Amino acid sequence: MEITFDGGKVITAHLNGHIIRTDQPLDNGGGNTAPAPFELFLASIGTCAGIYIKSFCDRRQIATDDIRIIQTMEFDEVKKVPKTISLDIQLPVGFPGKYREAMVNAAELCLVKKTISNQPEFKVITTQK
Numbered sequence: 767m768e769i770t771f772d773g774g775k776v777i778t779a780h781l782n783g784h785i786i787r788t789d790q791p792l793d794n795g796g797g798n799t800a801p802a803p804f805e806l807f808l809a810s811i812g813t814c815a816g817i818y819i820k821s822f823c824d825r826r827q828i829a830t831d832d833i834r835i836i837q838t839m840e841f842d843e844v845k846k847v848p849k850t851i852s853l854d855i856q857l858p859v860g861f862p863g864k865y866r867e868a869m870v871n872a873a874e875l876c877l878v879k880k881t882i883s884n885q886p887e888f889k890v891i892t893t894q895k
Contacts, residue, residue, distance in 0.1 A: 767781045772787070777803070787799070787800040788800050788802060808839065811853070811876065814879065815873035818875045819833065826865070828862070835873075836853075838852045839851050855873060
């Protein structure tokens with residue numbers, strides 16, 4: 767992955783042929799032209815859980831059109847980081863009850879969540895090119 771600085775507060779990640787732009791909100795000096803990096807981080811949690819839920823349902827030929835994940839967060843004002851991130855998997859009327867717990871288990875497989883839970887070590891260095 768390569769990160770580039772593209773004017774103003776726009777920072778772009780280039781990854782496997784994809785371009786992922788970020789910006790800052792207006793009140794933080796940005797143009798609000800793209801999600802902020804922290805917003806993408808939060809979105810990665812819900813969308814990661816979502817792909818596991820989608821795969822679970824696809825294998826059982828269960829429609830996912832009316833399934834929603836509502837993600838909320840409690841913020842620790844002292845540490846300035848999230849203290850709780852909750853995912854509410856909202857299932858439609860008529861969803862097979864025998865799969866309710868399995869949906870939670872599927873969401874728990876999310877690699878983003880597993881990575882955060884295992885607290886990876888971060889290394890930041892500088893080099894000159």
